[in-house]
Amino acid sequence: MPGPCTGWRGRSSVRVSWAASRRSRRNVVGSLILGLVTGAVAAGAGTTQVQLLIGTGLCGAPTTYSTLSYETLRLSQDGARLFAVADVVGSLTAGLGAAFLGAALAQAIWA
Structure with missing residues (x-):
């Protein structure tokens, strides 16, 4: 019965996609x-203890x-491999971009 199985896989991918x-x-x-x-710590406006906290x-x-x-892994197992790869690349790119943006903003404020 490919219909019910296909529908379940689609619903599962949608749930994981929403969670993703x-x-x-x-993360961003x-x-x-x-x-x-x-x-802020690099600019001298904070301590490493505050950074750790x-x-x-x-x-x-x-x-x-x-x-x-x-x-x-769940997306890949559910057959949504393209979305899985896009999610990883997008998440890492957005996270690194946000971190660099935050550091640049701190330097602009406290430097």
Whole structure:
């Protein structure tokens, strides 16, 4: 019965896709905050203790790349390999971009 199986796979991919979207937003915001804090410390406006506290305490829990790997595996198993690859590339690109933007903003503010 390919119909029910195909429908289930599609619904599963949609659920994982929606979760991936929420996870990506959290990771990008967390990367931006980490970039801001790192830039502030580099500019002398903060200490490494504050950086560790905010980075680990505030950003550590909601930003998780283990969830990215799990969701990528699920998408790949559900046959959505193109979306899985796009999600990984997009998440890493957006996260790095947000971190560099945060560091640049901190340098502009505190330098």
